[in-house]
Amino acid sequence: MSKDTQSDGPAGLVVINPRDQVYRRCGFKFAPGKNTFDASAFTDEQIEALGQDPHITVQDKKASQSAVSKSHVDLANLGELVELDTVDDALKPIVAIMIEQAFDKKPNVDQVAFTVPGEHDGDERKTVKPSAAQRDEAWQIIVDAVAANGGA
DSSP states (O other): OOOOOOOOOTTEEEEEEOOOOEEEEEEEESSSSSEEEEEEGSSHHHHHHHHHHHHHHHHHHHHHHHHHHHHOOOGHHHHHHHHGGGSSSHHHHHHHHHHHHTSSSSSOEEEEGGEEEEESSSOOOOEEEEOOOHHHHHHHHHHHHHHHHTTT
């Protein structure tokens, strides 16, 4: 039985599911996008297993908040720090995903994959997974923006 114990509490654990479908792991189900849970709902072993799962991103809200306070950069306002007009068109969707998800560490390429419409009306949408080099270049843009604005 999957547990649905999502909360917005201060001791939250954020699990980001980049897939377009529900993902199940450790007895929990994670809807597409950002899922916030009370961290006390998880054992240390479950948190460790989730953190090692390449299909999802796990963020401890307390750890993220302390990292932000150390760097003096609010990740929620990261979009204001990056000038997308100056970013190469091929990297814009990747940088935009990184901004929206406010990753606190470099994501894997699956986490920044995105969907584009078909070339012609009626064509199926397709998922674009960036190369590791594109992901690295996009991540460097984020890192540079944070550093330029007083971050660590």
